[in-house]
Amino acid sequence: MKEWDSFDQIKSAKGVWLVDSKGNKILDAVGSMWCNVWGHSNPELINAITTQSKKLQHSSMFNLTNEPAEKLAEYLVKISPKMNKVFYSDNGSSAMEIAIKLALQYWKNIGEKNKTRIATLENGYHGDTFGAMSVGYVPEFFGKFKKQLFTTLQFPVPNKYRIPKEFSFLDYQNQCIEKIEKEFSQKNNIAAFIMESGAQVAGGVIIYPKDFQRKISVLCKKYNVLFVLxxxxxxxxxxxxxxxxxxxxxxxxxxxxxxxLTGGYLTLAATLANKKVYDSFLGEFNDWKHLFHGHTYTGNPIASSVALENLKMYKKYNLIKKIQKTSKVFEQHYQRISEIDIVGDIRHKGMLMGIELVSNKRKKTPITTKKSINKIFFEEGKKNGIYLRTLGNIVMLVPPLVITESELNLLLERTISTIESAKSKII
Ligand SMILES: Cc1ncc(COP(=O)(O)O)c(C=O)c1O
Known part of the structure; x- marks a missing residue:
């Protein structure tokens, strides 16, 4: 970490713009670490926080509950098809630990002691705690802890840019699914299949091809394996x-x-389960079927209030439609980005883009440097008025969801300039 000898301090922010202590305005291409929805300083979200903070700031969820947490749970169940119950926590890694514990204990609760193994996808990422690291093993991040992690069955992911030579993309997808089915049919000890939904993000923006996730869900049903997303x-x-x-x-x-979940303003996470899973935890006290898990800030009322306001605003402002429309702006820049000689691949869906950097386009060799690529991009990005973060050799664009078309155009222009200027520092 020696190369980070000082840090810029962010003093305030509005919309998609961060303002540092020197007064520089920086376009937030990271969306507050991928969680900002409505931009910074949104009055409706601030109002939800201040109103609730005058009534109840926090109280325990052990033996008690609070109104915002209840209302949010009801709303989450309403908008999440086929999900029935909500278990709160306060960050994504914990939400995944809870998912893992629910899945493993489910089988114990119904008397199937044998179902103890977890299946996952290679290169997935589910957080930085030990359970989450075990089910989401990215070698670069977690290698130092490998001995302490529990082992999982890992299956390959069809990444169109890097399929084995002898395969067509479709054949490779089929092979990936066949491998899962083969293992499922031979082993009866698999408790759950855990994967990121729609795409692997931290593992390099691998967007699943159509039907890949659906086919895994079908296999889970067929072979009596819990499907965890x-x-x-x-x-x-x-x-x-x-x-x-x-x-x-x-x-x-x-x-x-x-x-x-909270629009990127406060820390809250939730793990939802269907009735089948929930019912397995019901029993008399002495049956010991309940889940022993709870965090201090579970179901925090201020976080729940801002989450509820955030989710209601999706409908009020038709956000999903807006994202679909704005997202097309990314496509208008594909050509120019792909022409840059260190760009190997562009992967994009919705408000997420990963630009893979290579040192040799033909051989698809991932670019490497002595200094971290992240640091180079951070510094060059800053000169171009944009806050950029890379993961390995992937430049990540994950802006606030509400970004306008003109702001997104600007973000892409500045990203292109940053890749161009970073190039000379890398090679
Ligand atoms: C898919 C996925 N799961 C879980 C997590 C962990 O969430 P948190 O950082 O809130 O612990 C992340 C974080 O980036 C993530 O991308």
Missing amino acids: DEIATGFGRLGSMFQYEEQKSIPDIVAYGKM
């Missing part, structure tokens, strides 16, 4: 639909929400 980065409109599981026609047993 992580919508933390992709739900609530990031990929252009409210929930990817709905768009992909792949109903889960358990689903985790986070990030954009």
Whole structure:
């Protein structure tokens, strides 16, 4: 970390613009770490926070509840097809830990002691806690802890840009699904299949081809495996639909929400389960079927209030339609971005774009440097008035969902200039 000898301080923000302590206005291409919906300083969201903060700031969810948390749970169940119950936490990693515990304990609760293994996709990311690291193993992030992580069955993901030589893309997709089916048919100890919904984001913006997720959900039903989806980065409109599981026609047993749930203003996450899973936890006290899990700030009323306001605004302002329209602006820039000689691939859906940088276009060699690419892009981005962050060799564009067409055009122009100027620093 030595290369980060100082940090810019953000003093205020409005809309898609961050303002630092020197008064520089910087376009937020990271969307507050992929969670900002309505831009910064939105009056309706601020009002939800201030109104609730005068009534009740926090109270325990152990033996008690509070009105905003109840209302939000009701609303989440209403808008989440086939989901029945909500378990709160306060960050995405915890929501995934809860999903893992629910899935494993479900089988214990119904007397199937043998179902203890978890299946996942290679290169998935579900957070930085130990359970989440185990089910979302990205080698670069988690290699140092490999010995302490529990093992999972991992299956390949069809990434169109990097399919094995002997395959067509369609053949490779079929092979990926066949591998899962083969394993499911031979093993009867698989408790759950856990995957990001719609796309792998931190693992390099791998957008699943049509039907991939649906086919896995079908296999889960066929072989009696719980299907667990992580919508933390992709739900609530990031990929252009409210929930990817709905768009992909792949109903889960358990689903985790986070990030954009509060519009990016306060920390809250939720793990939803269907009735089948929930019912398995019902019993007399001495049956010990209940879930032992709870965080201090679970169901925080201020966070729940702002989340409810945020979600109601989706309908009020027809946000999903707006995202679908604005998202087309990305397409107008494909050509120019792909012509840059260090750009190997562009992957885009909704309000998410990953630009993969390579040192050799033909061989698709991922670009590497002595200095971190992230740092180079951060510095060059700053010169161009844009806050950019890369993950490995992927430039990530994840702006606030409400970004306007002209702001998005500006963001893409500045991204192009940044890649051009970073190029000389990298090669
Ligand atoms: C798909 C996915 N799941 C889980 C997480 C973890 O969420 P948090 O950072 O809130 O713990 C992330 C964070 O980026 C994510 O992208």
